Amino acid sequence: MLLRRLGEMVFVMAGISVLVFLIFFATPGADPAARIAGRNASPDVLAAVRHDFGFDQPLWVQYLLLMKRLFVTGDLTSFVNRGQKVIPSILQAVPVTLSLLIGAAVLWVAVSVAIGVTAALTRGTIVDRALMILGLVGVSMPVFWVGEVANLITQSRYHDSWFFSWVPALGYVPLTQDPVGWFKALVIPWVTLAILYIGLYGRVLRASLIEAYHEDFIRTARAKGLGEGRVLVRHALRTSLVTFVSLFGLDFGALVGGGTLLTEIVFGLQGVGFLTFNALQNLDLPVIMATVMYASFFVVASNAVVDLLYAALDPRVRLARA
Amino acid sequence: MPEAADEPLLRVEDLCVSFRSERGLLRAVDRLSFTVAPGEILAVVGESGSGKSLTSLAVMGLIDDPNAVLTGSIRYRGRELVGLPRRELRKVRGDEIAMIFQDPMSAMTPVYTIGWQIAEQVQAHSRLTRRQARARAVDLLGEMGMPNPAIQVDRYPHQLSGGMRQRAMIAMALSCNPSLLIADEPTTALDVTVQAQILRLVEQLRRDHGSSIVFITHDMGVVAEIADRVMVMYAGKVVERGPKPDLFATPGHPYTVGLLDSIPPMAGAKPRRLPAIPGAPPSPADRPDGCPFGPRCAHRHDSCRVDPPLYRRGRQDVSCTLVPEGADA
Numbered sequence: 001m002l003l004r005r006l007g008e009m010v011f012v013m014a015g016i017s018v019l020v021f022l023i024f025f026a027t028p029g030a031d032p033a034a035r036i037a038g039r040n041a042s043p044d045v046l047a048a049v050r051h052d053f054g055f056d057q058p059l060w061v062q063y064l065l066l067m068k069r070l071f072v073t074g075d076l077t078s079f080v081n082r083g084q085k086v087i088p089s090i091l092q093a094v095p096v097t098l099s100l101l102i103g104a105a106v107l108w109v110a111v112s113v114a115i116g117v118t119a120a121l122t123r124g125t126i127v128d129r130a131l132m133i134l135g136l137v138g139v140s141m142p143v144f145w146v147g148e149v150a151n152l153i154t155q156s157r158y159h160d161s162w163f164f165s166w167v168p169a170l171g172y173v174p175l176t177q178d179p180v181g182w183f184k185a186l187v188i189p190w191v192t193l194a195i196l197y198i199g200l201y202g203r204v205l206r207a208s209l210i211e212a213y214h215e216d217f218i219r220t221a222r223a224k225g226l227g228e229g230r231v232l233v234r235h236a237l238r239t240s241l242v243t244f245v246s247l248f249g250l251d252f253g254a255l256v257g258g259g260t261l262l263t264e265i266v267f268g269l270q271g272v273g274f275l276t277f278n279a280l281q282n283l284d285l286p287v288i289m290a291t292v293m294y295a296s297f298f299v300v301a302s303n304a305v306v307d308l309l310y311a312a313l314d315p316r317v318r319l320a321r322a
Numbered sequence: 323m324p325e326a327a328d329e330p331l332l333r334v335e336d337l338c339v340s341f342r343s344e345r346g347l348l349r350a351v352d353r354l355s356f357t358v359a360p361g362e363i364l365a366v367v368g369e370s371g372s373g374k375s376l377t378s379l380a381v382m383g384l385i386d387d388p389n390a391v392l393t394g395s396i397r398y399r400g401r402e403l404v405g406l407p408r409r410e411l412r413k414v415r416g417d418e419i420a421m422i423f424q425d426p427m428s429a430m431t432p433v434y435t436i437g438w439q440i441a442e443q444v445q446a447h448s449r450l451t452r453r454q455a456r457a458r459a460v461d462l463l464g465e466m467g468m469p470n471p472a473i474q475v476d477r478y479p480h481q482l483s484g485g486m487r488q489r490a491m492i493a494m495a496l497s498c499n500p501s502l503l504i505a506d507e508p509t510t511a512l513d514v515t516v517q518a519q520i521l522r523l524v525e526q527l528r529r530d531h532g533s534s535i536v537f538i539t540h541d542m543g544v545v546a547e548i549a550d551r552v553m554v555m556y557a558g559k560v561v562e563r564g565p566k567p568d569l570f571a572t573p574g575h576p577y578t579v580g581l582l583d584s585i586p587p588m589a590g591a592k593p594r595r596l597p598a599i600p601g602a603p604p605s606p607a608d609r610p611d612g613c614p615f616g617p618r619c620a621h622r623h624d625s626c627r628v629d630p631p632l633y634r635r636g637r638q639d640v641s642c643t644l645v646p647e648g649a650d651a
């Protein structure tokens with residue numbers, strides 16, 4: 001079972017790598033040599049660049065070379081910043097992305113559970129409606145816009161007011177160097193990234209809690225003489241968890257893979273998303289390839305984790321498989 | 323009247339359950355009164371929609387529809403349950419009054435083992451530890467005739483057969499030795515042999531613990547087997563009630579007669595089709611004026627335009643205008 005999963009993962013990632021390679025190298029008009037050589041390069045220079053980077057070889061050779069240097073020798077270097085090794089620069093970017101993401105995830109899970117539960121328990125009242133409208137607003141506000149507004153307020157407009165004077169300049173501070181600085185630098189990015197998911201998860205949880213409350217087993221739980229708190233946590237919330245957790249796993253995987261791009265750019269955090277963005281702008285194929293492989297690894301891996309969690313949370317799934 | 327001689331365990335008076343809707347207040351249970359004596363099995367019968375489940379949920383305080391309006395009085399051991407604060411009600415529920423539901427599959431939380439769910443109820447009403455509660459669950463499952471209870475206790479509801487699930491459900495309901503058990507069609511979803519076993523279990527409960535049982539069903543055959551007294555409901559009302567032998571020997575209401583005719587004979591050639599009462603019961607939204615059974619009744623006449631009260635006939639109460647003329651008025 002685990003082996004089959006692993007095989008699947010390798011297969012999916014290989015497929016993605018071929019696809020990405022074809023998109024950036026074999027699409028007509030996408031001439032990486034021209035990009036690298038610069039706008040006004042002479043034909044001679046162009047030919048030299050082409051030869052240097054191996055663009056004059058057959059496509060499949062290029063592909064295999066790339067894969068070999070990415071996975072086997074690990075010495076793949078950027079096309080644009082020659083000498084910049086791709087793998088170390090990704091490894092450097094990962095802690096930034098993880099710091100951003102984990103903080104935001106803690107925030108969005110805690111707040112969305114609070115919102116979902118409150119709304120479900122006050123269903124139909126003003127409180128419920130207000131929370132759901134708020135959630136909708138959160139879902140529909142673009143991340144980069146929220147980020148820019150936050151920056152405008154805390155970095156320039158009101159930076160000198162007592163309220164925001166603690167906000168440091170944009171950029172990442174490593175946790176190991178300065179934990180307090182790390183926290184200060186990330187609070188606003190966390191909130192910015194979390195807003196969308198708070199809205200989304202709050203609404204989803206409310207819906208599945210309301211559904212759970214219509215189930216017969218809730219009536220049984222009450223008939224047993226359990227308190228409302230226990231009915232909520234052990235029965236309604238516990239059975240709603242399956243949806244919530246699988247959603248979380250998939251979103252988390254996608255975000256680790258580079259989905260935090262917009263937030264990273266707005267706040268100048270040099271994470272994986274930032275790296276991907278720069279590489280895409282420069283058509284820096286080795287970096288694109290590496291980040292895409294990294295991202296697809298996390299997406300595929302989180303899918304696998306979600307499946308396992310699913311089985312752990314729902315005995316019906318677990319036993320059907322055994 | 324031996325059954326009403328001393329204080330009943332449960333006394334329901336003028337219970338009304340209505341729902342607010344666009345068409346005004348719809349009355350699903352209409353001025354219902356009945357009593358349950360200690361150690362008695364009361365069968366409640368009636369077609370679908372007659373308000374049987376609502377009545378039992380009302381007794382448990384489990385009607386949670388925000389549009390529901392409940393009036394009347396429900397006294398358990400002389401104590402009024404209507405309007406009781408939630409905390410107080412919770413102590414009664416599951417401990418003094420327990421309930422079994424029709425579909426044990428959906429009535430049990432799918433993510434916990436049956437042992438866990440039984441232990442949860444035990445612990446809600448006692449100071450037993452987790453281990454003791456679990457041991458109690460094993461004992462109970464054994465008492466319910468479940469083979470290998472020590473193994474079954476760790477199974478999930480979906481892993482059991484329908485009959486075993488219902489046993490687990492009953493074990494859970496009995497875990498705190500309730501004085502009153504309400505069983506809402508506990509055998510409807512089961513096949514006939516399992517149904518017979520469950521009925522025996524219910525009788526055993528009454529014998530061993532002296533519990534009272536309200537047994538809801540729409541199967542007159544089941545009523546014939548286990549009931550002491552019978553209450554026949556139609557469109558949210560009592561149309562007839564009385565001790566089982568009397569009611570079966572001399573049914574007073576045409577509806578009761580119709581229900582009794584629909585029991586398949588125990589022996590002899592089975593008729594091709596059982597006679598059924600033509601038509602369907604009215605929904606709370608379009609109940610006729612006068613006798614609610616009127617539109618389906620073969621004996622309908624002018625006086626049926628007024629809803630008949632319950633007339634006393636021997637040990638039975640019948641809500642039909644035929645009774646005063648026909649019987650010992």
Ligand SMILES: Nc1ncnc2c1ncn2[C@@H]1O[C@H](COP(=O)(O)OP(=O)(O)OP(=O)(O)O)[C@@H](O)[C@H]1O
Binds near residue numbers: 368540
């Ligand atoms: N939440 C509700 N809102 C509106 N009407 C309801 C609600 N619950 C029940 N009713 C109505 O009350 C009536 C009685 O329902 P109840 O479930 O008590 O019937 P029942 O006798 O148990 O039937 P069955 O044999 O199908 O279980 C039905 O006509 C139903 O439509």
Ligand SMILES: [Mg+2]
Binds near residue numbers: 374375
């Ligand atoms: Mg019912």
